[in-house]
Amino acid sequence: MLFRLDPALQQLLARAAELAPTVDATVWLVGGVVRDLLLGLPIGRDIDLAVEGDVNQLAPLVAEAWGGHITARHPPFGTATIVVDQWLIDLAQTRTERYPRPAMLPEVQPAPLALDLYRRDYSINAMAIQLAARDGQLLPMPLFDPLGGVADLAARRLRLLHDQSLRDDPTRLLRGARLASRLDLTPDQATAAQIAAALAAGYLALLTPERIQTELCLTLAEPDPAAVVALSDQWGMTEQLIPGLRWTPALAERLARYRNDEYGIAALAPAEMVMAGLLLYDLSDDELAMFLQRYHLPTTIRHLINDLVSLRRLTAALTAAASPSELDKLLQPYSVPAIAVLHFASNAPIQPATSRYLREWRPLRPPLNGDDLRALGVTPGPRLGQLLHELRAATLDGLITDRAAAEQWVRQQLANS
Numbered sequence: 287m288l289f290r291l292d293p294a295l296q297q298l299l300a301r302a303a304e305l306a307p308t309v310d311a312t313v314w315l316v317g318g319v320v321r322d323l324l325l326g327l328p329i330g331r332d333i334d335l336a337v338e339g340d341v342n343q344l345a346p347l348v349a350e351a352w353g354g355h356i357t358a359r360h361p362p363f364g365t366a367t368i369v370v371d372q373w374l375i376d377l378a379q380t381r382t383e384r385y386p387r388p389a390m391l392p393e394v395q396p397a398p399l400a401l402d403l404y405r406r407d408y409s410i411n412a413m414a415i416q417l418a419a420r421d422g423q424l425l426p427m428p429l430f431d432p433l434g435g436v437a438d439l440a441a442r443r444l445r446l447l448h449d450q451s452l453r454d455d456p457t458r459l460l461r462g463a464r465l466a467s468r469l470d471l472t473p474d475q476a477t478a479a480q481i482a483a484a485l486a487a488g489y490l491a492l493l494t495p496e497r498i499q500t501e502l503c504l505t506l507a508e509p510d511p512a513a514v515v516a517l518s519d520q521w522g523m524t525e526q527l528i529p530g531l532r533w534t535p536a537l538a539e540r541l542a543r544y545r546n547d548e549y550g551i552a553a554l555a556p557a558e559m560v561m562a563g564l565l566l567y568d569l570s571d572d573e574l575a576m577f578l579q580r581y582h583l584p585t586t587i588r589h590l591i592n593d594l595v596s597l598r599r600l601t602a603a604l605t606a607a608a609s610p611s612e613l614d615k616l617l618q619p620y621s622v623p624a625i626a627v628l629h630f631a632s633n634a635p636i637q638p639a640t641s642r643y644l645r646e647w648r649p650l651r652p653p654l655n656g657d658d659l660r661a662l663g664v665t666p667g668p669r670l671g672q673l674l675h676e677l678r679a680a681t682l683d684g685l686i687t688d689r690a691a692a693e694q695w696v697r698q699q700l701a702n703s
């Protein structure tokens with residue numbers, strides 16, 4: 287399986303495997319990469335290595351040999367992150383975890399790999415392959431699967447590893463919904479019962495808003511966030527996380543419109559902002575206010591939500607706008623991502639106008655700027671601002687097409703005043 291990895295990554299892993307014994311360590315490829323290799327899926331940039339041995343000794347050696355650099359290090363926990371080429375490689379000392387209280391961060395202790403796998407979330411994420419190499423080449427090694435991950439993958443089963451798992455760490459509920467939706471898995475009976483019990487016990491409420499938010503952001507980055515919402519609804523989880531959000535045919539349609547991107551708008555705004563806006567679009571003003579209050583969102587997202595609250599009231603006015611300048615007047619106060627959300631959230635009548643607005647009209651600059659107007663004799667002050675504004679409107683509506691026409695227009699305005 288390892289030979290499906292990018293050859294450059296194989297070389298890095300081989301180098302790590304050769305260095306490990308020099309500090310009495312053993313290195314294993316673990317987690318999502320092993321799962322995705324088994325499924326034949328593409329491998330992303332995050333690579334997780336479990337180290338039986340001293341990461342604090344091994345990480346600097348490996349980083350140097352790779353020509354990478356260590357970007358994060360937590361010596362007491364024995365973890366280090368190394369950035370090398372396009373990869374972000376996490377080294378973590380194998381450990382057990384003890385959760386003194388539900389949803390709190392665990393106390394950790396070094397432990398053999400088998401116990402490290404057991405403290406993980408789902409069986410399909412609890413498999414490992416030891417790294418061994420000769421002459422700079424990885425050697426084929428068997429899969430270490432003591433918890434039955436392969437069988438669960440084959441049966442498309444989502445299975446928790448022990449019955450306190452969701453109490454220990456309720457973020458696993460959100461991780462489970464993402465995984466199950468992405469990989470089309472169904473919880474086995476015991477896991478389904480644990481999910482229901484954890485939600486009924488209100489464990490999600492024990493998490494800090496920041497931890498939930500991190501998981502929600504990961505959901506936005508999923509290939510099909512609407513499918514995660516649908517599954518999360520089925521579990522009865524969405525309502526506990528974002529009251530008012532639910533999967534509807536309209537939501538699916540909106541996200542499909544975004545995916546199809548008929549008008550070439552998607553590239554104009556960050557995907558995660560548009561996705562967040564589209565998911566939240568149908569929440570009431572009160573529900574959005576509660577959402578803003580509950581989570582400490584980045585300013586960009588807060589602004590987006592505030593923009594959407596007013597923008598979505600404008601759909602009728604936008605449909606009725608008779609000219610580009612009228613549309614500009616309505617949309618100018620709002621950010622591009624918010625208008626992009628409106629574009630994808632709306633159906634046919636508005637889209638041609640919002641797309642031309644975003645691609646052509648919004649970026650349009652009139653042929654003259656403030657300095658040019660001053661050179662033509664306009665005194666600085668509100669009048670200059672007003673003229674610039676009118677000039678932009680006339681340019682948008684095609685009444686002024688070049689600099690000469692713009693200058694003539696300004697002279698005429700001055701003569702008239």
Ligand code: ATP
Pocket residue numbers: 316317318319332334405406407408411412455457458461
């Ligand atoms: P993805 O494809 O979603 O990135 P991943 O499994 O690689 O999947 P990571 O968040 O990078 O996801 O986690 C790496 C591994 O660490 C997981 O596969 C799992 O074994 C373990 N893990 C991560 N988060 C938890 C958690 N909350 N509880 C238990 N184990 C976890």
